[in-house]
Amino acid sequence: MAVGTLRRAPLKRSKPWPETWVAAAFVAPAALVIFLVVVVPLARAAWMSLFDIELTRPGVEPFVGLGNYLTQLTSAGFWDSVFKALFFTVVTTVLELSLGVGLAMLMDQPMRLRWVLRSLVILPWALPTIVNALMWRWIDNATYGSLNALLTQVGALHDYVPWLSQDTTAMWMVIIADVWKMTPFCAILILAGLQGIDRELFEAARVDGAGTVAIFRRIILPLLTPIILIVLVLRTMEAFKVFDIIWIMTGGGPASSTQTVAIYAYRTAYQGYDFGQGAALGYLIAIAIMLLAAVYLWLLRRTGTTTS
């Protein structure tokens, strides 16, 4: 058979779909799933937040308009939990960012076995939150916890302290556990930012007589600002809605001293079965987080870089 005698029959091309149709067809399945599992429940929750709904009182669901929102906004318990969440957010975010920058600088230094250091640093972040929380609950145990043992053996304490049983220390213990876990996350992101900085800038600065502190303040920090703001956005949103680590370590106690707004919402919705109030609380928390995110995004734009 001679090569070249086969001729492909010309394809009968149907009229191509408009590009937008093709795009819509590809997006449709994902959009449908998102609509069903995100948009519909969110809309339903918004609707529920306008009614007085209690799960243990089926069939009686009067319309209360914005009553659930007003009840919460005038509730001392709600504001108390908001302030606790804000305190937790501010302290953990500042500590995690500061330590994260320091760790990133250290990991960025040329040294032998740098990969070992990076692996060790990332370990706490790799642990599931529940494991981390249980571990710290044992460490902080008043009777047989290692923290009391360590501090008394080095002479820093004369007596064991019930860290998780005092309203003055319980929140700090939870903060330490969160900082221990989340600092590596900040460090890794900031390290990525550090490695994007042109090293010639440092050499030029040194030639001009700049010291380490000046290089950090004048070169590194300004160039890291966009990544720091992104880390700030992520950590603020996560910290404000913190639930799991506190729930496992203290359950919100003692005397509600670690009851952040997410725990307050959980108790309202899933222990009090007050679903109308719970839905309203969910929206109030979401609005608060969106406001915080908006401030950060505005700051990002001011620095001249946006995530878009």
Place this chain on the structure above:
Amino acid sequence: MTRSVAATRGIAWRLLGTATAVLFVASACSSSSATPSPAFTQPAASQPAASQPAGASPAASAAASQAIDTTTPMTLNVLLMQQAAYSASDIQAMDDAFTKAYPNITINPELVSYDSLHDKIVTAQVGGSGKYDVVLMDTPWPAELVTANIVSDITSKVPADFTSGVFDSAWTAAKYNGKVYGVPWINDTKFFFYNTDMFAKAGIATAPKTWDEVEADAKLIKATGVKYPITASWKQAEAVICDWTQLAAAFGGSDFVDASGKALFNQGGGLAALTFMKKLIDEGLVDPASLSQTEDDVNSVMSAGQSAMALNWTYGLSVMNDPTKSKVAGKMKVAPSPGEGSVTTSGVNGGMSLAVTTTTKHPNEALAYALFLASESSQEMDVANALPMWKASFDNTNVTKGNPDLFAAAKIQFAGLVARPVVPYYTKLSNALQDAIQQTLLGKKTPQQALDDVAAQLPTFQQ
């Protein structure tokens, strides 16, 4: 009793919606549509009566087997609790015995922690699939679960030997408004456990009979070098309510809310109990770590030989005397919980009952299963961790010989157990009281102020 499909679906939608909104910020869980079932009073099938299962009492079997389907294969979904008493292996043994008698019935037990039990019942039965046929119900819950139409009225189906043979106090865990909604299964209260070595070292020969004596003994023991003679489970959880209730009853006030819904817990025994708890903390007699401790933590502290006395449930004694877990094994003894004044002893009702749900498609078989688990012979399986609720068991030396002190203490306490408030808004009241008690123990409020604050919230809870 049967809920409409539309209503159930509506509730399921609300659950899904709230889960998304509330845990939009935490973590979400959702639910599916519910399936209605025949009402409990409808007979399941007109099959011949089953043969009596091994271990079940004759009367129990007779009452429950009236319309038990012994041919159609079926599965009973059962929601129980993880615990030392009636452990997973104990329950498996009971289930095996039940299915041997009823080969067509498969038992699918699900064991969750106590803290998850109530939430699981409500969300699964009201907002979820309603899949459970039998659920384990704690003492304060019947009012709420009846109001929410989750559990069935079984008043007319309780066998006579159960009514007469089981301690009266055990029935308070299963009743609401005079009707029976559960088969008592666990009868428990908090006993007084003490370290005999520490008592002897302080020159104390007998266990204290009043809380004033507890205070005096604790001071003597503290003088011997024990930093905190008493440890307690006063975490911001149900545990602290149980201890406070037991003390309140000892101080003469076990009624927390009157018939009109007015608070009584902020006066009399409730107030005196909280004042006494605060006094023990201030005097350095109770370990301040108690404010973050549950009952398991109390066992650990006592087993480590760190404290001399504690209140705890029955299973605590076997844990503290277990040589593989405890440094003080063999030195721990039990006594009836102290009283005060004219009250000789008191005990919070820690009993739980097995309730047949309103969504079950097999109500008679579900009840037969509950009665089987609660039968006298099943109850006598694991008396080291859970005391039986049958009066006759306490006179049976074969049962009591393993721990005569525990049975002696239990016989006294079981005669007069007190319940936590059985009101439809119990969960909200309990959460508020937990916070109030801890506010007092941390010195942020006086006992009167803290309890008055909760009393002021009662009308909101009752709406």
